[in-house]
Amino acid sequence: MPEPMFxxxxxxxxxxxxxxxxxxxxxxxxxxxxPVLSETAISYGEIQSExxxxxxxxxxxxxxxxxxxxxPDEALFGYNVGFQSMKKxxxxxxxxxxxxxxxxxxxxxxxxxxxxxxxxxxxxxxxxLHAALIQDKIFSEGSxxxxxYVRRREEAFVIVVQCGQSSSCCFCLSMGTGPKAExxxxxxxxxxxxxxxxxxxxxxxxxxxxxxISSLPLKDxxxxxxxxxxxxxxxxxxxxxxxxxxxGIKELxxxxxxxxxxxxxxxxxxxxSTCTLVCPTCFCWTIEDSISxxxxxxxxxxxxxxxxxxxxxxLPSGSVRSSIKSRYRQWLSHKLASxxxxxxxxxxxxxxxxxxxxxxxxxxxxxxxxLRVQSKEDVS
Amino acid sequence: MKAKExxxxxxxxxxxxxxxxxxxxxxxxxxxxxxxxWIAPLEKNECAxxxxxxxxxxxxxxxxxxxxxxxxxxxxGKYFLTVRAVGSVTRAIExxxxxxxxxxxxxxxxxxxxxxxxxKDILLIAGGIGLPPLxxxxxxxxxxxxxxGRISLLxxxxxxxxxxxKDKLESLSxxxxxxxxxxxxxATARTWNxxxxxxxxxxxxxQFSPPSTIVFVCGPxxxxxxxxxxxxxxxxxxxxxxxxxxxxMRCAIGSCGHCQFGPLxxxxxxxxxxxxxIEPFLNIAEI
Ligand SMILES: Cc1cc2nc3c(=O)[nH]c(=O)nc-3n(C[C@H](O)[C@H](O)[C@H](O)COP(=O)(O)OP(=O)(O)OC[C@H]3O[C@@H](n4cnc5c(N)ncnc54)[C@H](O)[C@@H]3O)c2cc1C
Ligand code: SF4
Ligand code: SF4
Ligand code: FES
Numbered sequence: 001m002p003e004p005m006f007x008x009x010x011x012x013x014x015x016x017x018x019x020x021x022x023x024x025x026x027x028x029x030x031x032x033x034x035p036v037l038s039e040t041a042i043s044y045g046e047i048q049s050e051x052x053x054x055x056x057x058x059x060x061x062x063x064x065x066x067x068x069x070x071x072p073d074e075a076l077f078g079y080n081v082g083f084q085s086m087k088k089x090x091x092x093x094x095x096x097x098x099x100x101x102x103x104x105x106x107x108x109x110x111x112x113x114x115x116x117x118x119x120x121x122x123x124x125x126x127x128x129l130h131a132a133l134i135q136d137k138i139f140s141e142g143s144x145x146x147x148x149y150v151r152r153r154e155e156a157f158v159i160v161v162q163c164g165q166s167s168s169c170c171f172c173l174s175m176g177t178g179p180k181a182e183x184x185x186x187x188x189x190x191x192x193x194x195x196x197x198x199x200x201x202x203x204x205x206x207x208x209x210x211x212x213i214s215s216l217p218l219k220d221x222x223x224x225x226x227x228x229x230x231x232x233x234x235x236x237x238x239x240x241x242x243x244x245x246x247x248g249i250k251e252l253x254x255x256x257x258x259x260x261x262x263x264x265x266x267x268x269x270x271x272x273s274t275c276t277l278v279c280p281t282c283f284c285w286t287i288e289d290s291i292s293x294x295x296x297x298x299x300x301x302x303x304x305x306x307x308x309x310x311x312x313x314x315l316p317s318g319s320v321r322s323s324i325k326s327r328y329r330q331w332l333s334h335k336l337a338s339x340x341x342x343x344x345x346x347x348x349x350x351x352x353x354x355x356x357x358x359x360x361x362x363x364x365x366x367x368x369x370x371l372r373v374q375s376k377e378d379v380s
Numbered sequence: 381m382k383a384k385e386x387x388x389x390x391x392x393x394x395x396x397x398x399x400x401x402x403x404x405x406x407x408x409x410x411x412x413x414x415x416x417x418w419i420a421p422l423e424k425n426e427c428a429x430x431x432x433x434x435x436x437x438x439x440x441x442x443x444x445x446x447x448x449x450x451x452x453x454x455x456x457g458k459y460f461l462t463v464r465a466v467g468s469v470t471r472a473i474e475x476x477x478x479x480x481x482x483x484x485x486x487x488x489x490x491x492x493x494x495x496x497x498x499x500k501d502i503l504l505i506a507g508g509i510g511l512p513p514l515x516x517x518x519x520x521x522x523x524x525x526x527x528x529g530r531i532s533l534l535x536x537x538x539x540x541x542x543x544x545x546k547d548k549l550e551s552l553s554x555x556x557x558x559x560x561x562x563x564x565x566x567a568t569a570r571t572w573n574x575x576x577x578x579x580x581x582x583x584x585x586x587q588f589s590p591p592s593t594i595v596f597v598c599g600p601x602x603x604x605x606x607x608x609x610x611x612x613x614x615x616x617x618x619x620x621x622x623x624x625x626x627x628x629m630r631c632a633i634g635s636c637g638h639c640q641f642g643p644l645x646x647x648x649x650x651x652x653x654x655x656x657x658i659e660p661f662l663n664i665a666e667i
Contacts, residue, residue: 109399143648267532275613289442291442322666334637
């Protein structure tokens with residue numbers, strides 16, 4: 001677990017020694033999950049060696065658009081968030097909850113005791129780290145505490161890579177979630193690259209992190225390294241054009257359930273659920289019961305669910321949210337307003353995924369801005 | 381938001397998502413498509429609950445449904461449930477036989493604010509299958525009858541055949557402790573010799589003093605809303621009117637997100653809410 005006293009501990013790792021970090025993680029028995037180049041995007045996958053990283057690649061993102069592009073340099077982490085996040089590993093899309101045996105009319109329930117993979121996440125962005133902290137609220141506290149989630153989370157070794165660029169869909173500055181992660185990680189890297197040098201500034205966030213890098217050939221930090229790293233972060237900030245005005249945002253939603261903009265967005269949204277699928281904080285799930293052909297064994301599975309489906313709010317008398325308007329409104333008002341009442345924080349970290357991957361290019365920051373126009377109560 | 385350290389508390393002893401095996405000890409047919417069950421745990425443990433709480437009832441291989449606790453049927457070691465068959469799970473419950481095994485999770489939810497009712501006049505207003513969750517309060521009121529003011533049970537059904545707990549209601553109405561009034565919507569003087577019409581009409585026949593009355597309502601949502609409008613006209617305060625709400629429920633532990641009603645998780649924060657709490661969301665279509 002990260003410890004504050006290490007926050008100030010910094011070291012330098014040269015690019016040519018980067019592979020040794022991967023070796024050290026493997027030696028500790030971690031399965032490394034990090035950015036990999038798939039055909040059309042940078043996604044998350046298993047990293048065997050540094051050559052699996054998207055070296056020299058970046059991406060261009062706009063509402064409804066994602067495109068891979070070569071970089072002029074050989075940066076390892078020179079891209080913006082892809083469609084996947086840690087969520088799929090910490091909160092797997094499908095998990096068995098239990099099996100039931102039926103023998104002589106008796107039922108025996110056997111709880112699933114899942115094997116917990118020891119993951120090291122490499123290249124976690126600040127927004128995604130905040131998204132995990134949000135999911136922790138749901139899955140590690142109170143009645144909704146999920147033992148398997150907590151074990152996965154405790155095992156997970158988190159290596160942040162601080163952002164050196166941002167896409168046109170990023171708005172973490174508005175949400176207070178980036179671009180620089182200040183804590184909650186084991187290690188945080190800032191990739192510093194120009195014509196003369198290529199190195200990583202490492203911030204140590206935990207004892208575990210300190211121990212892991214103890215065998216690496218590290219150098220002490222010089223003043224100019226810190227300045228370089230600061231410029232990297234400043235660059236990400238300077239590139240960020242998208243903003244969301246979050247002032248009084250809960251009241252904005254709570255007083256505008258019938259705003260005409262909901263009809264407008266409903267005429268564009270096709271209720272495909274992509275935004276909830278890519279969102280790193282969306283946590284809804286459902287139960288699937290099944291039975292074996294012999295009628296002797298049944299299973300229960302937990303799987304991701306999406307508030308864009310009619311079934312989601314199914315009652316015997318019909319779906320509570322039968323219109324797309326009500327389902328879009330449920331999604332956005334939950335994310336940005338009711339989440340605050342439920343968990344004391346916003347459900348959005350400003351990663352911009354829902355904007356990039358929406359097939360019709362709906363931009364939540366534009367929707368919020370439109371709600372502020374002709375809003376029933378002046379909340380600005 | 382500031383990144384904070386992740387801290388995790390100790391493990392709870394056993395899984396809240398794992399059903400326990402219960403046996404159907406007795407089953408009766410209440411009326412068309414409605415059955416009552418008395419169920420008991422196979423492993424010894426007491427069936428504690430608060431009136432207004434609910435269980436998740438699992439039928440082998442079919443699925444799970446939220447079912448209110450109608451009481452313990454006069455036996456500490458049992459749960460008493462009444463189920464209307466409307467879909468796959470409830471139909472499977474309807475078809476279950478005595479000695480069959482069900483999977484039970486719970487009890488879940490907050491229950492009715494029984495404590496708050498003391499010294500007050502009490503109106504229990506039920507529509508259709510909304511009676512069982514209110515029924516669970518009656519033994520509590522009877523046991524401590526002197527603590528409460530006047531108690532009325534107002535019950536509305538569509539036809540005389542739909543009346544649940546006929547015998548129990550009859551014996552209850554013979555006593556002096558609780559005034560029982562039933563309204564039947566679709567009836568003639570020949571088929572029903574009581575009130576004909578909506579359950580709301582019964583309110584004017586009940587005895588209560590509005591400033592010190594507490595009302596528990598359970599029934600279809602439109603009926604509950606109209607109930608609240610009527611009660612407010614009588615001068616009953618919003619915070620003294622309680623509804624038991626229904627939404628799709630999958631987990632019952634505040635995790636799956638299905639039962640959300642505005643910011644509220646009905647399973648964890650409810651299903652019982654004061655009108656005061658839910659009014660802002662109650663009149664928003666499809667919330
Ligand atoms: C707090 C609470 C208490 C209830 N108490 C009672 C009671 O005492 N007696 C009674 O007869 N009915 C009660 N209900 C309603 C009952 O839960 C639904 O009628 C039942 O879930 C319908 O499931 P089904 O499979 O038979 O119907 P279908 O329409 O076939 O439902 C399909 C699936 O959707 C899910 N689903 C549909 N409606 C609900 C719902 N309301 N809650 C949870 N899941 C749902 C079920 O998992 C089901 O598998 C209560 C509901 C709630 C929320
Ligand atoms: S709502 Fe959109 S921008 Fe916000 S966290 Fe989810 S995917 Fe990212
Ligand atoms: S907002 Fe876009 S991504 Fe989300 S459901 Fe509608 S069309 Fe799909
Ligand atoms: S039923 Fe899952 S959150 Fe309430």
